[in-house]
Amino acid sequence: MPQMDWLENHMDHCDLMAEWLYREFNHEYAEQSLAGWQQEFAEGQRDGRWKCLIATEHGQLLGGASLASNDLPERPELGSWLACVLVAPNARRRGLAAQLIEDICCHAGEAGVTTLYLHTHNQSDYYARLGWEVLERFEAWGKRQYLMFRSV
DSSP states (O other): OOEEEEGGGOGGGHHHHHHHHHHHTGGGGTTSOHHHHHHHHHHHHHHSTEEEEEEEETTEEEEEEEEESOSOTTOTTSOOEEEEEEEOGGGOSSSHHHHHHHHHHHHHHHTTOOEEEEEESSOHHHHHHTTOEEEEEEEETTEEEEEEEEEO
8 A cells, every 4th residue: 555755754765756757747847957857856855845745655656746836937926836746657547646636735725725726738637627727728838738726
């Protein structure tokens, strides 16, 4: 059974999680090196900018999701963000993403956050099934994006 815990308690998984994110969302990191992102992501565990909840099983990283202070620099007026949601291909179809997302939402609510935001280019239907609503559509990184929100 997978265990959920904060990445800051398992920093040995930090570089791998950052690498997975870098490869999956490469359009967002076009102007940043992998090493630069790994350093930023690690620092973000310490200062809270990218507070990541991870799922592990038998010591293996399965995936994660982050509570980010700002995941869309063009929209600094928006509050906290659900970001960096990714489950390894061999661990998918087990409900891990939904559990990670729900746990991040619960944590955010306990911290006094009332609304979370996210952006996605290809998973808006999935997030809608989890209670997220489209706020607007926009273009970024050469892709049509959905800016979504959810009350927590």
